[in-house]
Amino acid sequence: MPPYTIVYFPSRGRCEVMRMLLADQGQSWKEEVVTLDAWGQGTLKASCLFGQLPKFQDGDLTLYQSNAILRHLGRSFGLYGRDQQEAALVDMVNDGLEDLIQHLRQQFLHNYEEAKVQYLKELPGLLKPFETLLAQNKGGQSFIVGDQISFADYRLLDLLLNHELMYPGYLNDYPLLSAYVARLRARPKLKAFLESPEHVNRPISARLKI
Template sequence: MPPYTIFYFPTRGRCEAMRMLLADQGQSWKEEVVTKETWLQSPLKASCLYGQLPKFQDGDLTLYQSNAILRHLGRSLACSSLLAPPALQISFADYNLLDLLLSHQVLVPGCLDSFPLLSAYVTRLSARPKLKAFLASPEHVNRPIFGGHKI
């Protein structure tokens, strides 16, 4: 059984950056998809800090808030290798920015055309082998950015 469990709605939303990080670092995880009906009718909402998702479990540790989860994963998976030159080190923040930029490219195609450095950044990170495989997977491609919409 994977050591990580993500509880979230059937969208990319606030969890896609952590999915990217986990995939890129070669980790497996379990998804507990929370439907609107489950969220409104089950005790899950009352059990969540601030009554919000995502909820993330790492063994006995339960975390809420997407950036806190990303920081935890960044530390626990040592995302930046101190042996690599600084320009090649990756941080949990890279996954957050990559998710934001990829989402914008879906919502506004061509939005990075006037920003060659950002475009190159997206290309470089998206080419990392494990991350590239995740970004091409049905789990990513078929998951809408926001709930109930194509995007």
């Protein structure tokens, strides 16, 4: 039995970055898929510490809160920078991505088609901090922080790939980010996962059905 279990809805949502990280690190995991109908019954929700999913199990350790899970995996696999300074930068990138994702969620929960148009207008400004950080690190030819992959890279990649589903071809306007995505996607184990039916057929959001 694999030591890791992901309990989540039938979507990428908060968990695809965890799956990408585990796959790229050569790990296996078990999925426990929770339908929206089952979640609506309330029993599982009541058993979750904060009344939320994902729930993540690493052996006998049970974790909630997706960012805590990512930080745990970052520490477990050496994906948290080479020193304290890099770790602080990784945290900063992750927090910036959290802000962007919360903004995206608030925009799209109301009127998807209308929000999709408005959000595209905002996208250059929203992506600029990540382009800046990338450019400052070896001219954009490396990772978002330092010279080794971190959990923040998986999270940024997940966000950029999800945007590609909503706005096919948008990365053509962001050559630095486009090259970054291409480099990460070429990593053999990550490439295999990203091309798998499990990833390709999994929607971004169970609720929004995108």
